[in-house]
Amino acid sequence: MTKITQRQNLIINFIRESRTASNxxxxxxLLKEFGQLDRVTIVRDLEVLIxxxxxxxxxxxxxxxxxxNIKNKLLLFFNIxxxxxxxxxxxxxxxxxxxxxxxxxxxNSLFSKIEINKLDKFNNDYQKRIKRLSPIILKKEFxxxxxxxxxxxxxxxxxxxxxxxTEILIRENxxxxxxxxxxxxxxxxxxKALEYILNKKSDFxxxxxxxxxxxxxxxxxxxxxNKNIRKGLIGITGTKYRPLDNEFQIKxxxxxxxxxxxxxxxxxxxxxxxxxxMISYIQPFEDGNKxxxxxxxxxxLLANNYCPLSYRSIDENDYKKATLLFYEQNSIxxxxxxxxxxxxxxxxxxxx
Numbered sequence: 399m400t401k402i403t404q405r406q407n408l409i410i411n412f413i414r415e416s417r418t419a420s421n422x423x424x425x426x427x428l429l430k431e432f433g434q435l436d437r438v439t440i441v442r443d444l445e446v447l448i449x450x451x452x453x454x455x456x457x458x459x460x461x462x463x464x465x466x467n468i469k470n471k472l473l474l475f476f477n478i479x480x481x482x483x484x485x486x487x488x489x490x491x492x493x494x495x496x497x498x499x500x501x502x503x504x505x506n507s508l509f510s511k512i513e514i515n516k517l518d519k520f521n522n523d524y525q526k527r528i529k530r531l532s533p534i535i536l537k538k539e540f541x542x543x544x545x546x547x548x549x550x551x552x553x554x555x556x557x558x559x560x561x562x563x564t565e566i567l568i569r570e571n572x573x574x575x576x577x578x579x580x581x582x583x584x585x586x587x588x589x590k591a592l593e594y595i596l597n598k599k600s601d602f603x604x605x606x607x608x609x610x611x612x613x614x615x616x617x618x619x620x621x622x623x624n625k626n627i628r629k630g631l632i633g634i635t636g637t638k639y640r641p642l643d644n645e646f647q648i649k650x651x652x653x654x655x656x657x658x659x660x661x662x663x664x665x666x667x668x669x670x671x672x673x674x675x676m677i678s679y680i681q682p683f684e685d686g687n688k689x690x691x692x693x694x695x696x697x698x699l700l701a702n703n704y705c706p707l708s709y710r711s712i713d714e715n716d717y718k719k720a721t722l723l724f725y726e727q728n729s730i731x732x733x734x735x736x737x738x739x740x741x742x743x744x745x746x747x748x749x750x
Contacts, residue, residue, distance in 0.1 A: 400450055400475070400735060405432060406443050407477045410466065413453055418463040451510065470507040472500065472730040482719055486636060491726045496642045496651065496680070500728050504658050504672050506665055508730060513738070514665055520745050524705045528749050539749050540596060544568065546708040548588035551692050554714045557581045583620050588689070591616040595697045602701035605659050605694075607652055610677070613693050618686040627652075628684045636718075639725040641681040651680045659698070666702035670695040671737050675724055688721070705748065707740045 402410075405428065412427045413419045419427075425440055444464060447453045452475050454467040468474060481489070506514075528536060549564035559567070559581055563574035568589050573582045591613055595602065601609065615625050631643035642648045655676045659669045677691035696706040709717075720733035 400452070400731075402446070402450070402452075402477070403443070406447055407480065409440075409443055410447060410452055410475060413464055414466050418456065418465045420463050424464070469510070470503050470505070472503045472508060472728055473734075474727065474729045475731055476723060476727060476729055478716075478719055478723070478732055481723065486638065489638070489726060491638060492728050494638050495640050496647075497728055498651070498654075500679075501654050501658065504655075504676075506663070506668055508668055508671065508734065509665065514667065517667060517738070517741065520742065521704050524745050524749060525703055531749060536749070541569075543706060543708050543744075543748050544589055544592050546710040547592065547692075547696075547706075548585050550709040550712065550714075551588055551689055552581070552584045554709070554712075554717055555584070555689060557584055559585055580621060584689075587617050587619050587621070588693070590619065591693050592696070595693065595700060599697075599700045602694075602697040605656050605673070605698070607649075607656065609697075610652070610656075610682075610690065610694060613697070614683055614686055614690040617689045617693065618683075621686075623685045624683070627682050632681060632684060634681070634725070637722050637725055639722075641679070648680060648682050651676075652682055655680070666698060666704050667741070669702075670698045670704070671730070671734060673698055674737070675721070675730060675733055678721055679725060705741065705744045707737075707744050708748070709740055710747070711743050712736060712740055 408428065408431060409424055412424060416423070421437065421440055421444070424444075425435060425437070428435055428440070444453065444455075448455060448467075451467055453464050456463050456465055466475075509517075531539070545565050545568050546561065548568060549559060549561045552559060552564075559574060559577060563577075564585055566572050567574065567582065567585055594612070594616055611625070618625060627645055627648050629645045632641060634641070642651060655672065658664065659673055664672075674691045674695040677694060678688050681687045683690065692707075692709065699706050716732075716736060720736050723729050723732055
């Protein structure tokens with residue numbers, strides 16, 4: 399995640415509130431909090447913020463000013479620790495209900511050209527690697543990724559299966575002691591859903607509502623969860639955000655998302671990220687939404703010859719915070735950072 403100091407965070411907040419600010423104005427603002435600071439210290443802070451694409455410099459010489467660098471409204475920066483230190487009921491949300499305005503900003507600008515070029519370069523190496531692997535090794539690598547994805551994706555949802563117990567369950571069909579039937583079924587459903595996706599990779603070059611429902615049906619199979627688009631309101635723990643409660647509006651939101659994801663000009667990594675976040679945000683089903691979202695994101699990556707994510711190294715608390723931040727502030731920035739980290743992790747740990 400983006401690491402910045404308390405002072406740098408204050409600088410961003412001041413620039414955001416002021417629209418633009420000079421070095422002198424920033425120095426004066428920081429005086430109350432940190433006392434007298436030399437110009438070099440502030441310049442270094444500004445250089446760090448510029449290098450992380452959080453602010454940009456406008457003008458030169460004495461006319462130099464700094465402005466928040468927002469290429470897309472959904473990339474607004476928030477200090478995660480500071481934000482979640484505010485109690486749930488005291489947080490001021492961008493919108494407490496589903497915000498249809500987010501659809502206006504779901505495009506390639508969510509990733510910089512530098513980010514896309516770098517990730518594409520790494521993925522090209524992955525594509526070369528899988529062509530060199532024997533069918534047996536390739537099958538084993540997909541099995542390994544399936545085990546680790548099933549474990550971590552379930553863990554994010556509160557499942558207490560260990561990675562070793564997940565491996566034994568998937569490979570030997572042996573249930574671990576001390577776990578509920580629901581936990582066991584959740585793991586097995588991930589396996590079935592990923593097998594379905596791997597067998598129909600090319601189908602996910604174009605997303606449809608029925609394909610999303612097919613993944614969801616597999617994810618919630620034998621778990622006493624309704625499989626259709628929900629008709630009522632559901633609450634989300636830890637936030638004041640409320641998803642849509644009207645079946646027809648939910649379907650409308652899904653159709654809008656599908657139209658954007660199916661655009662040829664949208665990059666596959668952007669499509670995958672949008673699918674993961676928007677399914678989670680819309681919450682079209684009564685349960686299993688985020689699991690469905692993660693599997694759909696991987697289906698899009700696989701259909702476009704990109705390395706799928708296992709999420710093995712992700713901190714589940716960071717994942718939950720990043721998702722809640724999108725619900726509450728419609729900021730995709732933190733989640734995008736985690737997505738890129740996990741994409742790089744998969745590239746460096748599978749199919750070598």
